[in-house]
Amino acid sequence: MKKTLTLEKNTIKKGAWSKEEDDKLRAYIQRYGHWNWRLLPKFAGLSRSGKSCRLRWMNYLRPNIKHGNFTKEDDEIIVRLHKQIGNKWTAIAAHMPGRSDNDVKNRWNSHLKKRVQDDQTHVLENINHDETTKPDEAPSCSSGTDSSSDDHIPSDVTPQNYDYELSGDFWTDPFLLDIYTSSVENTTPWGLVHNFGSQSSWDDMTMSEDLSWSAPGSYFEYNNY
């Protein structure tokens, strides 16, 4: 049983990332890939947890990531997939290149959830209203109290036609994979072991002060420290 190195003691930094930290993480991953999230922050010279590094990379730093500016089409995809599969944010994000699961989740929680609830409320109101009025006298769904028309789901997008674009079976529909993953996987831990085994590669590294490397070693030496 391998021993666990207590890398993450009380020196772990939390909170917002600085530009310097972003640069370090981006530079490291672009060069070496993310072969081990737990060890990565130490190799990259960051006083962060592996989890924090992973999150920062996945949600903010990785190439081609998009922030904000959700289009109506984006919103429709989220609403439709959420209707089909629920809170599977990673699966939903996989259908939206450049979007992170966190981004999708935030979009849902801050915008779409309320919007859908409002729509459902209007539908229920209309159903009740239809029982006492003729169909052509029923008020429009888009006539919500504070719903700005620009920002609202188009009236022609209904729960019924959300389902038409894909096959309907989410799990058989192809996922859109990010390009970066394939390139990153070209860097294996084995390759890194070799890289770190050479003094020149070690010299390239910027190590944090609390990590006392006395001599170049392999990943395995480090792991059994």
Place this chain on the structure above:
DNA sequence: AATCGTTGCAACCGCAGTGTG
């Protein structure tokens, strides 16, 4: 101008699944 409430986003936390010795 000051205060308060709301919104949007970044980041953390806890848990489950999977891999490994």
Place this chain on the structure above:
DNA sequence: GCACACTGCGGTTGCAACGAT
């Protein structure tokens, strides 16, 4: 088969920015 480590996911929180009063 078990114990532990690691990763990824989803829920939640904290906070800055913004708008309304």
